[in-house]
Amino acid sequence: MSPGTSVGRIPVIDVSPVAEAGRFPAKAVVGEAVPVRATVFREGHDAVGATAVLTDPSGIDRTSARMVDIAPGLDRFEARLVPTSTGDWTFRVEGWSDPYGTWAHDAAIKVEAGVDVELMLTEGALLLERAAARTGTDAMSRASVRVLREAVIGLRDVRDTPQERLSAGLSDAVHAALAAHPLRDMLTRSEAYPLTVDRPLALAGSWYELFPRSQGARFDAAAGKWISGTLRTAALDLPRIAGMGFDVVYLTPVHPIGETHRKGPNNSLFADLGDPGSPYAIGSPAGGHDAIEPTLGTFDDFDAFVATARDLGMEVALDIALQCSPDHPWVTEHPDWFTTRADGTIAYAENPPKKYQDIYPLNFDNDPEGIYTEIRRVLQVWIDHGVTLFRVDNPHTKPLDFWARILASVRAAHPEVIFLSEAFTRPAMMQTLAKIGFHQSYTYFTWRNTKEEIEEYLAEVSGEQGAWLRPAFWPTTHDILPPYLQTTGVRGFAVRAILAALGSPTWGIYSGYELVEDVPRPGVDEQIDNEKYEFKPRDWSKADGIGINLLLGRLNELRRTHPALQQLRNLRVLPTSDDALVAFVKHLDAKHSPTGLADTVVVVVNLDPWTTREGIVELDLHALGLDPDHPVVAHDVLSGDTYEWGSSVWVRLDPMVRAAHVVHLVAP
Known part of the structure; x- marks a missing residue:
């Protein structure tokens, strides 16, 4: 910008994606088509243009794209840029006066009206001569230069009619040449805004949660007690999980579990002999957060689990819960890390009306430096043993400055490590946790x-918010069984799996989803016999008869084969005429697709698990790069059926037959 001005010669304002005026970086992953937007305008009626520029961590401008006016009359421009490596990138928007656009608009009107005809044609020739003569960063290909010079000849050829001469300057070839290499006068640059680029799994991945102690657990009738499963027996189940196409196997805490106030089944206050207790009550004489529960095995067993997962193409995520049982070594070694009440007792965790007498929360105010140093050391222990993702339990109950420091430190040393925020809390906290560095977030x-709720939420998480909060969609968790799934059976579980897997690039299920575990604990939206407090071995052979596991595998296969489903900010909700039909489309144009081919997937879901629903789905084929005047081939990748679809599509979904259409659109 020029000295003494506030906006520059060509104002560039409202640039996005920008969090808190650039205080926090926006997010992207390698290969993601990042929408960059800005409002660009100028005084008067002359045309303006805009360019989005992406700069790599070394400071080199790696890619740029001509921005398109996406809101005529509102001066809002957009382009999509694709970073090619991880690191700390920046982007900016350049606004400029577009002399060719101004001339083309005015000349078409004046020549048609017979006003200043020769003058307009001469000005056009001079303009294209200037465009053809450029060198340096604006250098054009020989073919483009030839096109412009031929247009100049046509504009000056007095043997032709004025309209023929004008047509030479307005040809498609001239427009294409100047679209690729526009004349840019009065160039004005915005500030450079930060963009943190991670590896693709930070945006798109499928998670499978399990309690390792339940895998292989058995009841010893002779001893009258349960025998815990181990990391070795849990590893035996990894081929089944990998066979459903999951990318990440997520383990609830594997640390030693305390005995004091150990909880029994369904969070009861009394545990019988052999009750395993909650893995979230971390710490015993066997160790704390840097140790493994002895009944699960050893670090050699953990390393073997990680190695098996990797051999099957999966990575391992570990639950990090920064809290302690009364038996944790920290309680005696660092009593100031906890809150002491007026009666001298240490305060246990509460989330009224729930009480967790077996857990002491950390108090980060008395010795923040000591706690930081220890937690950073603990994380390093698990990173050194092959953990590449952490699911962080209740991060919203810890100070944000603590997390900002931890996340920055781990990122600097191990940029491949991904953190998922389990923060079902108020929007401001969820958003800020994302902005300070959590890679992904649980959602509502x-x-x-x-x-209405689903349409609104899909639009929300895939919009501007998606620049920093990457949503992870989970139909259930070990603590949550929503009312919809308590009453809808297999069909309801199918509906929620389709919405989760295709509505967000990251999704996950809690072990047992394949068996449609849907019985709630009375008065609470969670499963009866919560696995947090007891062993829960499962007979996976029953899953084949239910079929949800087959659906999960097919959904994960589709996510891998369709690049559009691996993106977040390309989702658009589609209007439907029935109050139980939800439809959305995910589109990736050929220019931004890793396959070089456009990819368009339409999802239509019947939310009513009991009743056949039918209605109209409205498609904007033109916006998808398809010809609205010709039907497109619509291949249902779930059923294998093929249809012809136009701009308005009639659909009928019988929940007894299919829960959804998942359709790949292809131009004929």
Whole structure:
């Protein structure tokens, strides 16, 4: 910008994606088509243009794209840029006066009206001569230069009619040449804004949660007690999980579990002999957060689990819960890390009306430096043993400055490590946790059930918010069984799996989803016999008869084969005429697709698990790069059926037959 001005010669304002005026970086992953937007305008009626520029961590401008006016009359421009490596990138928007656009608009009107005809044609020739003569960063290909010079000849050829001469300057070839290499006068640059680029799994991945102690657990009738499963027996189940196409196997805490105030089944205050207790009550004489529960095995067993997962193409995520049982070594070694009440007792965790007498929360105010140093050391222990993702339990109950420091430190040393925030809390906290560095976040998806709720939420998480908060959609968790899934059976579980897997690039299920575990504990939206407090071995052979496991595998296969489903900010909700039909489209144009081919997937879901629903789905084929005047081939990748679809599509979904259409659109 020029000295003494506030906006520059060509104002560039409202640039996005920008969090808190650039205080926090926006997010992207390698290969993601990042929408960059800005409002660009100028005084008077002359045309303006805009360019989005992406700069790599070394400071080199790696890619740029001509921005398109996406809101005529509102001066809002957009382009999509694709970073090619991880690191700390920046982007900016350049606004400029577009002399060719101004001339083309005015000349078409004046020549048609017979006003200043020769003058307009001469000005056009001079303009294209200037464009053809450029060198340096604006250098054009020989073919483009030839096109412009031929247009100049045509504009000056007095043997032709004025309209023929004008047509030479307005040809498609001239427009294409100047679209690729525009004349840019009065160039004005915005500030450079930060963009943190991670590896693709930070945006798109499928998670499978399990309690390792339940895998292989058995009841010893002779001893009258349960025998815990181990990391070795849990590893035996990894081929089944990998066979459903999951990318990440997520383990609840594997640390030693305390005995003091150990909880019994369903969070009861009394545990019988052999009750395993909650893995979230971390710490015993066997160790704390840097140790493994002895009944699960050793670090050699953990390393073997990680190695098996990797051999099957999966990575391992570990639950990090920064809290302690009364038996944790920290309680005696660092009593100031906890809150002491007026009666001298240490305060246990509460989330009224729930009470967790077996857990002491950390107090980060008395010795923040000591706690930081220890937690950073603990994380390093698990990173050194092959953990590449952490699911962080209740991060919203810890100070944000602590997390900002931890996340920055781990990122600097191990940029491949990904953190998932389990923060079902107020929006401001969830958003800020994302802005300070959490790669992914649990969301309110679990409680969005009606058509209006789902449509609104899909639009919200895939919009501007998606620049920093990457949503992870989970139909259930070990603590949450939403009302919709308590009453809808297999069909309801299918509906929520489709919405989760295709509505967000990251999704996950809690072990047992394949068996449609849907019995709630009375008065609480969670499963009866919560696995947090007891062993829960499962007979996986029953899953084949239910079929949800087959659906999960097919959904994960589709996510891998369709690049559009691996993106977040390309989702658009589609209007439907029935109050139980939800429809959305994910589109990736050929220019931004890793396959070089456009990819368009339309999802239509019947939310009513009991009743056949039918209605009209409105498609904007033109916006998808398809010809609205010709039907497109619509291949249902779930059923294998093929249809012809136009701009308005009639659909009929019988929940007894299919829960959804998942359709790949292809131009004929």
